[in-house]
Amino acid sequence: MKLKGKVKKYILEKINDKKKLHFSLLDPYKIGSKSELEKIAKSLYDAGTDAFLVGGTLGVSKDKLDFVLSILEDYEIPKIIFPSNINLISEKADAILFLSLLNSDDIYYVIGAHIVAAPIIKMLQIEPIPTGYIIVGHGGTAAHVGRARIIPYDNYELALAYTLAAEYLGMNLVYLEAGSGAPSPVNPEMISFIKRFSEIPIIVGGGIKNAETAQKMAREGADIIVTGNIIESNLDKAIEIIKGLKNI
Numbered sequence: 001m002k003l004k005g006k007v008k009k010y011i012l013e014k015i016n017d018k019k020k021l022h023f024s025l026l027d028p029y030k031i032g033s034k035s036e037l038e039k040i041a042k043s044l045y046d047a048g049t050d051a052f053l054v055g056g057t058l059g060v061s062k063d064k065l066d067f068v069l070s071i072l073e074d075y076e077i078p079k080i081i082f083p084s085n086i087n088l089i090s091e092k093a094d095a096i097l098f099l100s101l102l103n104s105d106d107i108y109y110v111i112g113a114h115i116v117a118a119p120i121i122k123m124l125q126i127e128p129i130p131t132g133y134i135i136v137g138h139g140g141t142a143a144h145v146g147r148a149r150i151i152p153y154d155n156y157e158l159a160l161a162y163t164l165a166a167e168y169l170g171m172n173l174v175y176l177e178a179g180s181g182a183p184s185p186v187n188p189e190m191i192s193f194i195k196r197f198s199e200i201p202i203i204v205g206g207g208i209k210n211a212e213t214a215q216k217m218a219r220e221g222a223d224i225i226v227t228g229n230i231i232e233s234n235l236d237k238a239i240e241i242i243k244g245l246k247n248i
């Protein structure tokens with residue numbers, strides 16, 4: 001399956017078919033040896049993860065990014081960059097989440113990095129997927145680095161306002177991010193509230209550690225669930241999450 005240029009279509013078609021998707025986030029900074037990564041990638045793929053997301057906020061060099069992408073190369077699911085900055089662009093990826101951190105106080109994270117990255121993305125022919133990135137609750141390192149004005153876990157109306165803004169700006173996806181390793185994930189009630197008033201597909205990530213939480217989020221309206229840390233800390237749990245999303 002040749003995915004370049006077709007990743008957005010692949011994702012949106014599955015969502016239109018009412019499927020719940022799972023993306024496996026691999027942080028090149030935290031990945032161990034080649035054989036370890038090969039084992040993890042195969043387990044996630046066999047469990048039915050729908051895409052590999054590759055990225056992280058700290059410690060990710062282009063070499064490490066390329067190393068991870070080259071190991072994922074043969075899997076017939078999209079390899080999508082989840083960038084924190086312009087250092088995370090690689091021709092080895094099928095696509096890149098073209099993220100605008102909508103609740104940042106720093107214009108660099110809203111549109112600045114994008115004008116530096118866009119011509120490179122064009123030259124390397126990586127498919128950009130316009131995504132509104134919204135940091136909620138704990139926020140983690142991403143919130144600190146991205147100078148986010150964090151949306152409280154219980155301020156559903158504010159989260160909806162950002163989501164609608166993303167929708168009206170024509171973005172394809174909205175990503176509700178509680179922060180990698182967040183002690184609590186996004187409230188499922190926030191997702192259902194947003195879903196009542198907005199059409200845009202929703203990605204949710206940050207602090208999701210078990211199948212029950214992921215399923216609840218999916219039932220409340222999340223279209224794509226992202227898990228990162230749990231893959232490294234408890235691969236069996238990550239597999240349960242992936243399989244659990246197939247039966248919603």
Ligand code: 1GP
Pocket residue numbers: 025177178179180181182204205206207208226227228229230
């Ligand atoms: C982080 O949303 C992702 O950007 C995933 O978070 O590592 O906590 O699963 P976790």
